[in-house]
Amino acid sequence: MTKVQASEDKDYVQSLVRGLEVIRTFSRYKPRMTLTEVAQQTGMTRAAARRFLLTLVREEYAETDGKYFALRPKVLDLGFAYLSSLPMWEVAQPIMRDVVNVLQESCSLAVLDGLDIVYVARVPTERVMTIGLSIGSRLPAYCSSMGRTLLAGLPPAELAAYYDRVKIERRTERTVTNMVALKDAIETSRRQGWTLVDQELEMGLRSIAAPVKNRRSEVLAALNVSTHEGRTSIETMKTRFLPVLLDAAQRISAAVPQ
Amino acid sequence: MTKVQASEDKDYVQSLVRGLEVIRTFSRYKPRMTLTEVAQQTGMTRAAARRFLLTLVREEYAETDGKYFALRPKVLDLGFAYLSSLPMWEVAQPIMRDVVNVLQESCSLAVLDGLDIVYVARVPTERVMTIGLSIGSRLPAYCSSMGRTLLAGLPPAELAAYYDRVKIERRTERTVTNMVALKDAIETSRRQGWTLVDQELEMGLRSIAAPVKNRRSEVLAALNVSTHEGRTSIETMKTRFLPVLLDAAQRISAAVPQ
């Protein structure tokens, strides 16, 4: 059954979608834009972009100095609505801090969204990756420990759909790009209940992840610890990190309300 | 000059605003809702709420199991658009981790939004407050160290407007609730360039904050370190924490692009 075009769907509110597109058009590289720039970036007419921007200003999601527009912190409330609705979110954070106290390495929690993982909680220690990571950051699922953990927890049909859509790109010379090998890796994750990824996302980055599940054993999120290859051997990750990680994941899982 | 009612403003896109209201209606206490519940919570007709929910589902900001609706991680992209547009955001995080490494206490960065501070970055250590704090969390400005720092950095007219609007509520028996005393405290913050708040927001919580400024000396954000009163004396905060905090705030300020 073909998907009806959004514009033909009588239950579709395109003004909402267009307004959200305006919000999303701001970024690190475009922290502030003029009206004309927003219209250009979003493909809207100047008049339409202007109405959305003025509406966002009026509702305090954005501000303007009369020429340039920028987002305001109220936009974070939208994301926070999502974070605070995650069942494990509140209980995960102290447990993650315990992990960091014991292992002295960064600990993160992520969920799967499309082809990516999205960070929903993070206790960072020393920087391991070249880019800063934070709540809201996205990374590809196929070459990250949390991503493979989450993929391993998908029902078979959804995992098959993922394989159909994903475009594997080599991120380092160690990235698994062969689909058969990737499927094997994910199947291994599923069987052993944890995942170790060594410098496939970025050289130097090693991380190990375990699933957070609900009472029906559905994988809700993945918890990881990440380190630098110069600091921690694979063997140490398995012998020292893994028990702490599995215990933490289990404690978070146990605390998820029904 | 009176403010025109939104509904009379021809440049106002109320479908966008209503859609954002639907997103905001989800929370820790209502992580998933039926159509009827969303309509009741937002005051919309069932048909209108239904169109917004189906639009959010179609655009992958929300999901449904056929009866209950819940937000999806894509909503975090909206907040992330704001975070990534903050000039000091990228550089602040490694500096904050340095602070935590040295002091072994939580470090946070916040901005002022209305009467609240909003957390935009955080490196947590041991939990100090009873509620978990994260990016997107809000706290009142008048009784927090970062809040007073940010208030101290406001232009006089804006600070006066803040005093007119704020409703002071005693949070602990130590909360400064006298407006004269509060103004003195904020003036002291302004003069000395840092702020220490001791158990006014919550018993046991001590925190010290310093401003992050741009090249024009405008206060953009506040950086803090927080601890528990049982763990750290006021004297130690001044002699050990403050130099590290001021240095970190200075480094972040220096790294803010023009």
Place this chain on the structure above:
DNA sequence: AGCATTTGTTCGTATAACGCACAAGATATC
């Protein structure tokens, strides 16, 4: 000063979005 670019505004128009009413489906109760 002149020209180019951007922004503000008006206004006629189209249709997006509305809400009501009823049908259909789901759930609870007996």
Place this chain on the structure above:
DNA sequence: GATATCTTGTGCGTTATACGAACAAATGCT
């Protein structure tokens, strides 16, 4: 299993929301 109640899906007539073009005004550049 039947009935009552509640919730959701849908159609449709209507309205007013949102649209974009065109032109004026403001700003910026040379």
